[in-house]
Amino acid sequence: xxxxxxxxxxxxxxxxxxxxxxxxxxxxxxxxxxxxxxxxxxxxxxxxxxxxxxxxxxxxxxxxxxxxxxxxxxxxxxxxxxxxxxxxxxxxxxxxxxxxxxxxxxxxxxxxxxxxxxxxxxxxxxxxxxxxxxxxxxxxxxxxxxxxxxxxxxxxxxxxxxxxxxxxxxxxxxxxxxxxxxxxxxxxxxxxxxxxxxxxxxxxxxxxxxxxxxxxxxxxxxxxxxxxxxxxxxxxxxxxxxxxxxxxxxxxxxxxxxxxxxxxxxxxxxxxxxxxxxxxxxxxxxxxxxxxxxxxxxxxxxxxxxxxxxxxxxxxxxxxxxxxxxxxxxxxxxxxxxxxxxxxxxxxxxxxxxxxxxxxxxxxxxxxxxxxxxxxxxxxxxxxxxxxxxxxxxxxxxxxxxxxxxxxxxxxxxxxxxxxxxxxxxxxxxxxxxxxxxxxxxxxxxxxxxxxxxxxxxxxxxxxxxxxxxxxxxxxxxxxxxxxxxxxxxxxxxxxxxxxxxxxxxxxxxxxxxxxxxxxxxxxxxxxxxxxxxxxxxxxxxxxxxxxxxxxxxxxxxxxxxxxxxxxxxxxxxxxxxxxxxxxxxxxxxxxxxxxxxxxxxxxxxxxxxxxxxxxxxxxxxxxxxxxxxxxxxxxxxxxxxxxxxxxxxxxxxxxxxxxxxxxxxxxxxxxxxxxxxxxxxxxxxxxxxxxxxxxxxxxxxxxxxxxxxxxx
Amino acid sequence: xxxxxxxxxxxxxxxxxxxxxxxxxxxxxxxxxxxxxxxxxxxxxxxxxxxxxxxxxxxxxxxxxxxxxxxxxxxxxxxxxxxxxxxxxxxxxxxxxxxxxxxxxxxxxxxxxxx
Numbered sequence: 001x002x003x004x005x006x007x008x009x010x011x012x013x014x015x016x017x018x019x020x021x022x023x024x025x026x027x028x029x030x031x032x033x034x035x036x037x038x039x040x041x042x043x044x045x046x047x048x049x050x051x052x053x054x055x056x057x058x059x060x061x062x063x064x065x066x067x068x069x070x071x072x073x074x075x076x077x078x079x080x081x082x083x084x085x086x087x088x089x090x091x092x093x094x095x096x097x098x099x100x101x102x103x104x105x106x107x108x109x110x111x112x113x114x115x116x117x118x119x120x121x122x123x124x125x126x127x128x129x130x131x132x133x134x135x136x137x138x139x140x141x142x143x144x145x146x147x148x149x150x151x152x153x154x155x156x157x158x159x160x161x162x163x164x165x166x167x168x169x170x171x172x173x174x175x176x177x178x179x180x181x182x183x184x185x186x187x188x189x190x191x192x193x194x195x196x197x198x199x200x201x202x203x204x205x206x207x208x209x210x211x212x213x214x215x216x217x218x219x220x221x222x223x224x225x226x227x228x229x230x231x232x233x234x235x236x237x238x239x240x241x242x243x244x245x246x247x248x249x250x251x252x253x254x255x256x257x258x259x260x261x262x263x264x265x266x267x268x269x270x271x272x273x274x275x276x277x278x279x280x281x282x283x284x285x286x287x288x289x290x291x292x293x294x295x296x297x298x299x300x301x302x303x304x305x306x307x308x309x310x311x312x313x314x315x316x317x318x319x320x321x322x323x324x325x326x327x328x329x330x331x332x333x334x335x336x337x338x339x340x341x342x343x344x345x346x347x348x349x350x351x352x353x354x355x356x357x358x359x360x361x362x363x364x365x366x367x368x369x370x371x372x373x374x375x376x377x378x379x380x381x382x383x384x385x386x387x388x389x390x391x392x393x394x395x396x397x398x399x400x401x402x403x404x405x406x407x408x409x410x411x412x413x414x415x416x417x418x419x420x421x422x423x424x425x426x427x428x429x430x431x432x433x434x435x436x437x438x439x440x441x442x443x444x445x446x447x448x449x450x451x452x453x454x455x456x457x458x459x460x461x462x463x464x465x466x467x468x469x470x471x472x473x474x475x476x477x478x479x480x481x482x483x484x485x486x487x488x489x490x491x492x493x494x495x496x497x498x499x500x501x502x503x504x505x506x507x508x509x510x511x512x513x514x515x516x517x518x519x520x521x522x523x524x525x526x527x528x529x530x531x532x533x534x535x536x537x538x539x540x541x542x543x544x545x546x547x548x549x550x551x552x553x554x555x556x557x558x559x560x561x562x563x564x565x566x567x568x569x570x571x572x573x574x575x576x577x578x579x580x581x582x583x584x585x586x587x588x589x590x591x592x593x594x595x596x597x598x599x600x601x602x603x604x605x606x607x608x609x610x611x612x613x614x615x616x617x618x619x620x621x622x623x624x625x626x627x628x629x630x631x632x633x634x635x636x637x638x639x640x641x642x643x644x645x646x647x648x649x650x651x652x653x654x655x656x657x658x659x660x661x662x663x664x665x666x667x668x669x670x671x672x673x674x675x676x677x678x679x680x681x682x683x684x685x686x687x688x689x690x691x692x693x694x695x696x697x698x699x700x701x702x703x704x705x706x707x708x709x710x711x712x713x
Numbered sequence: 714x715x716x717x718x719x720x721x722x723x724x725x726x727x728x729x730x731x732x733x734x735x736x737x738x739x740x741x742x743x744x745x746x747x748x749x750x751x752x753x754x755x756x757x758x759x760x761x762x763x764x765x766x767x768x769x770x771x772x773x774x775x776x777x778x779x780x781x782x783x784x785x786x787x788x789x790x791x792x793x794x795x796x797x798x799x800x801x802x803x804x805x806x807x808x809x810x811x812x813x814x815x816x817x818x819x820x821x822x823x824x825x826x827x828x
Contacts, residue, residue: 076785085778093779097738097745145785148817169816176742213752214799220760273750278737343744350746350815354782373743479740486739486746486812493809493818509807552742 012052019045026116030310036382037303039115043123043378047371050127055367058132062567062575063139065359070684072145073355084357084686087364091692093355095369097347098134099292099376100479103338105183105443107381108450109545110334111392112322113315115306115385117331122381125332125339126374129582133340133556135366136563136579138348142362143678146354149345152562153657155677156569161660165558168653170494172342172551174522175646177265177487178529179548180480182540185257185530186442187473191434192250193238195257197470198477199250200234201283202264208279224282231283235470242433254534261484262527268481269488269519277485284478291451291475295379298454304386312389313417321397321416322441323542324604325596329589333549338377340586342555344370349559360690368692383450390420391428391437395446398539399439400626409438431462432469441541448472491522532639537632538610543643546597550650553590557654560586561661568665571673587654594651598644607644611637715767716774716789723770725793725800731756731773732791732802733763736780736811748811749780751791751802783814 004012022041026034059065073084085093110118141147147155150169154162188194208227216222241250252260268276314320315327323330337343348366356365384392393416394402394409402409406422406429413420429437432452437445452468460467493509495518500507506514533540560583567576600606603613614636617624627633668674687705689698718732726732733754738745759775766781768774774791776784790805804810813819 072785073782098743100740100743100745103743146782148815151817180742219758273737273748274752277739277748278735278750284738284740337743341743343742346741346746346815347744350817351779351782354785355778482738482740483742486741486748489739489748489809490741490746490812490816493813497818509809515808 012049015045015048019049026119026310034115034306034310035303036299036306036386039119039306039378039382040299040303042119043375046123046127047375050131051363051368051371054127055131055135055363058135058367058578059360059363062572062578063136063362064572065139065362067358067360067690068684069359070682070686071142071356071359072353072679073357074684074686075679075682076145084688085355087357087361087688087690088692090352090355090357090361091365091369094347094352094365095372096289097351098341098344098369098373099288100337100483103336103341103373103377104380104447104476106335106549107338107377108384108443108447109322109396109541110331111308111381111384112312112320112396113327113331114309114311115381116310117315117327118335118381119378121332121335122339122374122377125335126370129556129560129585130340130344130374131367131370132579132582133559133563134344134348134370135362136567137345137559138353138356138362138366139359140563140566141349142353142356142359145679146351147349147677149349149559149562152349152566152677153558156562156565157657157661157664161558161561161657164653164656164660166494168551168554168558168650168657170491171646171649171653172555173487173491173494174525175529175544175548175551177484177491177526178533179541179544180483181258181261181265181526181530182533182544183442183444184261184477184480185254185534186440186541187444187448187477188252188257189254190251190436192247193242193433193466193470194473194477195250195252196241196246197234197238197474198481200237201231201280201474201478201481202276204230204234205276205280205283208282209275212279213274220282223279224286227279227283228286231287231474235467235474238470239433239466255531258527258531258534261530262523264481265484265488265526266519266523268485269492269523270516277482280478280482284482287475287478291472292376294455294458295376295383295451298451298458299379299382302454302457304382304454304457306382306385307387308385308389308392318602318605321393321401321542323545324602325546325593329592329596330546330549332589333546333553333593335377336549336552338374338380340553340556340582342552342557342559344373345555345559357686357688358684358690361688364691380447380450383454384446386453387446387450388420388424390418391425391449392446393418394420394425395437395440395449396443397439398441398542398626400537400539402439404436404438406436406438431465433466434469441539443541444473444476447476488519488522488526491525492518495521532635532642535635536639537627537636538639543639546593547643547646547650550590550593550597550647553586553593554650554654557583557586557590558657561657565661565664565668566676568668569674569676570678573669573673587658590654591651594647594654597647598651607640607647611640611644614640714784714787714789715769716776716791717769718773719790719792722791722793722802723773725795725802726753726773729755729757731759731775733759734766734774734776734780734789734791734804736777739812746812746815747780748809749804749806751804753800753802780811783811783819787819 022038025038153165212223318326402412406425410422451472452465455468456465563579603610618633730753735750763775766776794801
């Protein structure tokens with residue numbers, strides 16, 4: 001490693017100092033007004049240090065990346081089939097692929113515990129766990145011709161671990177779809193503006209599909225411009241509809257929205273790709289990149305003041321209305337994707353490793369892109385924490401806690417120790433042209449209000465708040481709808497493959513009845529959880545979101561287990577702590593959360609304690625609030641039982657994967673190392689920079705290759 | 714890997730057209746997957762980053778680079794079904810081929826034309 005020059009030492013000392021000062025301000029401020037800029041400074045300073053030093057340590061010492069070794073993209077490059085992708089383009093691909101709606105919702109919900117727990121976990125978690133997982137998974141997949149996480153689990157751990165990983169992915173899909181669909185339902189319920197705008201995205205996408213396929217084939221840019229124009233028009237049109245006689249038509253009850261979403265999920269998953277999925281991709285890509293960029297610009301331009309406390313009492317007493325349970329483990333379960341996401345391992349082991357130019361670029365693409373993702377989560381947290389806490393809790397508490405009127409919500413929020421008047425709640429709803437903001441749980445409406453405050457501060461002022469609110473809702477909903485569609489398709493083929501072993505025709509992927517039947521089965525499975533979430537008297541999000549978080553972190557545990565196994569098997573056992581420590585932490589979090597959700601005697605946390613409490617009252621013929629009748633009581637008993645079984649099942653899957661992997665670890669440690677499925681060494685002919693900017697040495701090397709007529713990209 | 718056009722697909726192509734294997738991103742929580750589609754487009758109107766691939770007959774097929782990366786060691790046949798004047802290009806990739814590829818389960822499938 002090169003010795004550091006004085007100028008470099010000076011620069012990094014300054015970066016460290018800025019980060020340290022920002023952390024100190026955040027740590028010591030209690031009761032004072034704190035600007036969000038301190039969170040931004042703490043995040044950027046920490047990311048810079050982590051990227052410069054920790055990611056380099058992992059790349060050089062732990063993984064021993066070797067730029068003389070050809071990557072899959074180069075090995076398979078015959079000038080036609082494969083071409084290694086420029087690192088800057090691939091960074092964009094990879095970041096766009098991991099930056100979805102997930103990291104935006106989790107931090108908003110975690111804000112119930114104050115701004116500090118979420119900030120610490122998003123930043124520290126990404127540095128030591130999330131970015132490490134993405135980078136190490138990318139490395140090992142790259143060394144195996146881009147094998148997927150599931151394939152690596154099967155090959156490197158064994159069939160039991162592989163099967164457990166497969167079952168985990170299927171189960172996660174069902175809960176994921178139910179939770180994300182619930183977020184959409186809660187955002188659109190009784191909101192004619194939102195419902196109209198989101199509903200219009202479907203005919204717009206179909207029109208684009210028809211336009212691109214039949215009317216003007218190949219005119220992607222032209223079609224996208226038309227689609228985006230119609231999308232913005234539908235947001236404006238939603239406002240007009242809400243004030244017209246059509247408002248009643250688009251004012252839907254949550255249970256009605258569930259039926260629409262279930263129907264949408266089924267049809268979207270069986271329609272041809274070109275009809276709905278392809279044109280919606282053009283729309284959602286524009287919305288994703290545009291909105292994330294606008295949020296970043298907005299946060300920097302307005303530097304909002306954090307209005308919530310560093311820690312609320314809910315961080316310690318576990319009695320939060322948004323989700324029950326104390327800081328450990330539930331803040332980590334709730335934030336999920338913004339700090340550590342198992343889903344990223346699917347990208348790091350699927351697409352990106354097949355396109356990368358040089359091994360050393362895993363730092364920029366694997367570690368760097370995840371740092372950017374974490375920064376998106378930080379901005380979502382800021383948007384939530386910049387809201388009045390009274391408004392935040394009025395919006396995010398279930399109806400059973402805050403009632404349905406501004407007065408009842410103001411009273412309930414006051415009982416929690418926060419203040420908001422009924423007039424303020426009514427005014428907040430009027431500003432975004434909603435009938436009410438009371439009990440708009442799920443995170444999306446809160447994020448939309450926070451984003452509308454920030455966007456309006458930059459563009460359009462208070463008069464544009466309603467537009468920005470619905471723009472933000474559409475942004476969230478578009479992503480979630482793509483997940484509903486894609487997740488149903490994933491669940492469908494997994495079910496087809498499994499059931500095909502029992503009855504051959506179901507395994508034939510082109511057999512339409514089998515396709516429809518398995519699609520319907522998957523839709524009904526997530527639809528069941530969605531329906532129970534919507535109708536559960538205890539609230540839906542606070543019951544299901546912890547299950548989603550546990551499932552997501554379970555997938556991360558599988559990815560970290562595979563990475564740790566590969567470090568040990570490949571003779572890097574002394575560095576196994578790099579993925580081992582985040583794995584231990586993740587398992588501790590996941591298992592503690594599963595354990596508490598199954599065995600806690602507190603009915604607010606433990607599903608079975610909740611079941612017992614309501615079953616006992618039901619036997620005595622009593623109705624416990626917030627249940628209003630015996631049917632509600634039955635619903636709570638059934639839902640709690642199903643949720644409890646699922647929480648136990650997720651915990652069990654973690655144990656199975658870990659035990660299976662531990663068997664391999666012991667075996668490998670005894671003999672020093674074990675054979676792996678790493679591809680054979682092939683010498684690289686490519687000269688390409690490692691980082692975003694080429695160093696002087698890299699430019700010289702490239703010039704030499706160019707002068708000699710060698711291969712370069 | 715080679716993408717082959719059937720006789721019907723070759724006949725269906727108009728002058729200046731090529732078959733384009735596109736890739737459409739779909740979200741899976743905080744990770745993107747994707748799905749393939751195939752259509753005919755004028756070669757002159759293809760974005761620059763869409764690359765020519767090993768094909769038969771040569772020069773008749775282009776592919777989205779991300780989608781193409783998922784087809785390692787896999788031959789694909791493109792056919793065309795006509796409904797009146799409307800041409801529908803199809804591949805022999807199984808249903809959900811893109812999602813299967815992203816999750817490492819494409820190789821397990823040996824399905825007849827369906828895409």
